[in-house]
Amino acid sequence: MFTAYYNTHTMRTLIIRPGAIGDTLLTLPVLHYLRTQLGATPITFIGNMAALPLLHALGMIEAYENYEDLRWSKLFLAPQRQRDPRFLASLHDFTLAIGWLHDSEGTVQQNLLAAGIQQIKIAPGRPAPGKQIHIVDYLAQSLDTIAGQAIPTPLPWQPPADYAWQAEETTCAARTMIIHPGSGGKDKCWPIAAFAEVITQLWQRQIPVLLLSGPADQEQLRLLHTMLAPPPDGLLQSLESRPLLTIANVMRSARGYLGNDSGLTHLAALLGLPTTVLFGPSDPLVWHPVGPRVKILQASALNEITPEHVLQQILGR
Numbered sequence: 001m002f003t004a005y006y007n008t009h010t011m012r013t014l015i016i017r018p019g020a021i022g023d024t025l026l027t028l029p030v031l032h033y034l035r036t037q038l039g040a041t042p043i044t045f046i047g048n049m050a051a052l053p054l055l056h057a058l059g060m061i062e063a064y065e066n067y068e069d070l071r072w073s074k075l076f077l078a079p080q081r082q083r084d085p086r087f088l089a090s091l092h093d094f095t096l097a098i099g100w101l102h103d104s105e106g107t108v109q110q111n112l113l114a115a116g117i118q119q120i121k122i123a124p125g126r127p128a129p130g131k132q133i134h135i136v137d138y139l140a141q142s143l144d145t146i147a148g149q150a151i152p153t154p155l156p157w158q159p160p161a162d163y164a165w166q167a168e169e170t171t172c173a174a175r176t177m178i179i180h181p182g183s184g185g186k187d188k189c190w191p192i193a194a195f196a197e198v199i200t201q202l203w204q205r206q207i208p209v210l211l212l213s214g215p216a217d218q219e220q221l222r223l224l225h226t227m228l229a230p231p232p233d234g235l236l237q238s239l240e241s242r243p244l245l246t247i248a249n250v251m252r253s254a255r256g257y258l259g260n261d262s263g264l265t266h267l268a269a270l271l272g273l274p275t276t277v278l279f280g281p282s283d284p285l286v287w288h289p290v291g292p293r294v295k296i297l298q299a300s301a302l303n304e305i306t307p308e309h310v311l312q313q314i315l316g317r
Contacts, residue, residue, distance in 0.1 A: 021263025182217030
């Protein structure tokens with residue numbers, strides 16, 4: 001947990017956004033709009049702890065806490081239950097609360113009102129099934145009552161200079177290609193043999209590869225290594241289960257990025273890195289990464305996307 005403490009007269013904004021890393025990262029354009037256009041007061045973000053230190057480093061929030069902390073479960077206690085006065089008092093300095101979460105009974109809203117928060121906006125965390133609107137546009141449109149008018153979409157996004165991809169730092173030919181073969185869902189993953197073929201082809205062109213992986217990717221990574229020949233000297237590196245801040249710094253000077261629909265793919269795109277993303281069952285109209293250099297390859301079955309086609313895309317930038 002990282003909590004900044006303010007003078008009790010300082011007005012603050014509370015944002016509650018549970019979900020995966022990608023869900024958190026895709027709030028960045030909205031956070032930027034709140035800060036630059038609506039003059040939002042200091043923001044405390046309650047969400048996925050894996051992503052929140054990065055949001056803080058990017059200057060988008062002042063404080064953050066883990067949504068999985070048991071104290072936040074008190075938001076879901078029915079009004080007829082005895083409320084915890086200390087918990088309500090901890091929310092007293094917030095004048096605006098935004099919750100992108102499920103609250104069909106209005107319980108969270110009633111508890112926030114009981115804490116004395118003057119302005120509250122609660123909306124589901126994603127569009128209704130079948131509604132084809134990009135998630136960032138959806139989040140922005142859910143705040144129309146706060147803004148007093150419709151928020152223009154698509155929202156502009158420019159990564160802060162300290163973390164933006166450095167296009168001119170070195171020649172692209174000398175840079176590493178970052179590949180993340182995993183994802184939060186196996187049905188979102190391109191066949192591991194296809195990743196192995198792309199990596200082999202990159203090595204034949206003397207292009208170094210950096211493999212990224214998280215705790216959920218270990219099986220994918222093990223299979224990948226069984227399919228690869230021993231790498232040429234200096235052409236393979238790995239980063240396993242590293243903080244997003246570490247990964248963001250590495251991405252600044254990479255040649256490009258290849259991955260499935262995952263949180264790390266959203267990170268690469270948001271930082272401006274040339275990003276090739278492979279979509280299968282998830283809808284890119286709703287979930288495509290946000291960034292200036294994104295290429296989307298989609299097929300109803302991911303095995304229909306060939307390594308040759310992917311290689312053309314990542315080498316053709």
